[in-house]
Amino acid sequence: MTITEPGTGSQTFRGDLDVPAGLPRGIDLGRIANKEKAIAMYGRELVEKLTDHALLADDYAYAAMLDFKDKSNGASWRTFDQALEYGIDAIDEPTPGLVALFDQLDHIPDWVDFDQLYRGAVAFWRAGPxxxxxxxxxxxxxxxSMYSxxxxxLFSGRLREQDKVGTRLIESFRYVVAAYTPGGMTRFEEGFRLTAKVRMIHAAVRHSLGRSDHWDWxxxxxxxxxxxxxxxxxxxxxxxFTDAVQASGIRYSxxxxxxxxxxSRYVGYVIGVPEDILHTSYEDARRKTDLHTLIELPPDDLCRDVVHSIVEYSVENPPGDVEVLPGPVAKFMTNERRLKLAYGLLHSWIPAHVMDxxxxxKTAWRHILPAISPVVTLADKIGRLLPHDDEKAAFTMLRQFNDAIKLPDGANKAMAVxxxxxxxxxxxxxxxxxPVVTTQ
Incomplete structure (x- = not known):
């Protein structure tokens, strides 16, 4: 599959660098479940198009990362950071991979409206605690909980070993919070920077996993x-995310x-998702998410390990000692009760068969949101009719969250992720x- 470089018309990157020969089509990979049902529900064209992308990835970032591995040129992670901070023109003799990556990163698709993105970030956070x-x-x-x-x-152990879960979780928070901060995705803001940085980390992880005897292609x-x-x-x-917020009683217009x-579409673009499969609207995102959910294998023991590690760690060691739960709730609860509450909330946000x-x-707390959500909904409706300041509410919530995940004083900002x-x-x-993969 070719990918056309923005602004150039050239077709350089295929999306399948380093993929071994002899693999089945995406729809026939071992990870794909319910394919006949998916075809019946969504049509063969869409199912094959999306599943083919299970064997395609972001070659813009991957080619730039390969330049870093080539010691015959001057490209490095430091070069990338400089280009991210000051623009590609600040780099003397940048490599072709780096030039192509920043041509794509700096290109703003015609569907991007930064005023709309700002409103989206305000809406994301205005729901409060x-x-x-x-x-x-x-x-x-x-x-x-998703198998794929x-x-x-799994390979790094960073979400299964308790001494590393906290670091990995806070890194994820920093990236997501920055990307979904109002104004954060403009070119030289922190959301854009961390999204592009995570994109390159994904390329490096792809390179490492692709050379592992333990990766099942x-x-x-x-x-x-x-x-x-x-x-x-x-x-x-x-x-x-939006379904969980609305299940809790807050309604989005x-x-x-x-x-x-x-x-979220533009965050997806900056992180390297090709435009031809990016969601185009709320309805399109739901359709593609539902399709992806249908073709997922059920959670296995490894999924269980990761989910439970994250939930248990965040309950017992809230990031930056700032509670995930609202302060008045957390203050009067033991860790054991907080954990039961966390799993109770998850029963309202994740399908029952996945939770099983x-x-x-199945703690008694699973009944809490169904019981209180009508009251929350009524309060939200009344609040929307009265004078309100969504922007102020969003930034108040963001300040609290950013206090929890900020870098230590004097730390290099490269440590954010x-x-x-x-x-x-x-x-x-x-x-x-x-385990080592014995057959491919």
């Missing part, structure tokens, strides 16, 4: 592939939903204890 638990447990932890999303994170497809990257934005931080999904597969305890060399070392050492 419910946002942190939805983000931590419904979106991030819940996202790892879990595979790339025929089962899983290409590491950090386009299909899963698309649904991270359309689903994990889109449909599943049609305009707010379109604004939120316009923002995860072996999640994962160090790719450390992640590579953990993958190479197979810290996650994944």
């Amino acid at each position: 419910i946002v942190p638990p939805v983000l931590a447990w419904g979106a991030i932890a819940g996202g790892f 999303a879990t595979r790339p994170v 025929a089962g899983w497809g290409i590491p950090i592939n386009n299909l899963d990257s698309m649904v991270t934005q359309a689903g994990q931080f889109g449909v599943k 049609d305009r707010e939903l379109e604004d939120i999904f316009a923002l 597969a995860l072996g999640a305890e 994962a160090n790719p060399d450390e992640v590579h070392a953990d993958i190479a050492a197979n810290k996650g204890g994944m």
Whole structure:
């Protein structure tokens, strides 16, 4: 598959660099379930198009990262950081891979309206204290209930070993919070910077996993592939986030939903999802997320390990000692009760069959949101009729969350997200204890 470079018309990147020959089509990979049902519901054309992207990934970032590996030129992570900070023109003799990457990054698609993205970020956060638990447990932890999303994170052990879960979780928070901050996705703001940085880390992880004897190509497809990257934005931080907020009693208007999904679409573009499979609207995001959910294998023991590790760690060690739960609730609860509440909330945000597969305890707290959501909805409706300042509410919530995840004083801002060399070392050492693949 060719990808046309923005503004040039040339077709350089195929999306399948380093993919071994002899693999089946995406629809026939081991990770794909219910394919005949999916074809019957969504049509063969869409199902084959999206599943083909399980064997395609972001070659813009990957080619730039390969330049870093080539010691005959001057490209490096430091070069990338300079281009990100000051623009590609600040680099003397940039490599072709870096030039092509920044040509794509700096290109603003004609569907981008930065005023709309700003409104989307305000809407994302204006729901108030419910946002942190939805983000931590419904979106991030819940996202790892997906079989496919879990595979790339297993090898480093960073979401299974308790001494590393906190670091990995806070890194995820920093990126998501920055990307979904009002104004954060303009070119030289922190949201754009961290999104592009995470994109390059994904390329480095893809390189490491693609050379591992433990990566199951025929089962899983290409590491950090386009299909899963698309649904991270359309689903994990889109449909599943907004559904969880609304299940809690807060209602988004049609305009707010379109604004939120316009923002998640542009975050997806900057992180490297090809435009031809990016969601185009709220309805399109839901359709693609539902399709992705249908073709997912059920959660396995490894999914269970990751989900429970994230939930348990965030309850016992809230990031920056700032509670995920609203302060008045958390103050009077033991860790055991908080954990039961967390799983109770997840029962309202994640389908019952997934929660059963995860072996999640059916605590009495699972009845709390169904009981109180009508009251929350009524209060929200009244609040929308009275004078209100959504922007102020959003920034108040953001200040609290950013206090929890800020870098230590004096720390290099490169520490905001994962160090790719450390992640590579953990993958190479197979810290996650994944078995060797005997057949491909």
